[in-house]
Amino acid sequence: MGQDAEAANGFPVQQPRLLDRVRQAIRRKHYSRRTEEAYVHWIKRFIYFHGKRHPAEMGAAEVTAFLNHLVTDRHVASATQNQALGALLFLYREALGQALPWLDGLDRAKRPVRLPVVLSVAEVRQPLAQQAGYDIRTVQELLGHKDVGTTMVYTHVMNRGGRGVQSPLDASETGPRTARDAAILTYALA
Secondary structure, rough: OOOEOOOOOOOOOOOHHHHHHHHHHHHHHHOOHHHHHHHHHHHHHHHHHOOOOHHHHOOHHOOOOOHHHHOOOOOOOHHHHHHHHHHHHHHHHOOOHHHHHHHOOOOOOOOOOOOOOOOOOHHHHHHHOOOOOOOHHHHHHHHOOOOOHHHHHOOEEEOOOOOOOOOOHHHHOOOOOOHHHHEEEEHOOO
């Protein structure tokens, strides 16, 4: 046939550009278009961060510097840093065929501490008592529920319609009047 680096017309065959190789590898692995867009975005940012140097000329130290920059200077969330890390690992493994050594010295973004919200009986009763007669969707929004069913359990309106909002806690100061009210109250406070 001829030279490996020459096509049938005698011109040298060019390797696909870096981002085209990344896209080809992503499509070969059947990743989604959104993943492709995100990975290409992070690879471009990595290249621009290092003054448009080709990733083949760089290694773990440059990857670590970029990811640390995201955390310390850009204050990105841990999920964002993980997405950038995934894109760069994909770039090196799949598009460049290089393995990166373990990234020592990588500053990891901290996940925010999420405190559980626990309400007292009085704190639950107050907004429910104020909403007597309001539409169930209004109460749902005020309580921050995603599912109207949860709100209906909390407000005890399943058999009374959307405008019959009354809390089982409002029945009396000493507690619920019926076994059904007690069951709903137990579920609501669990």
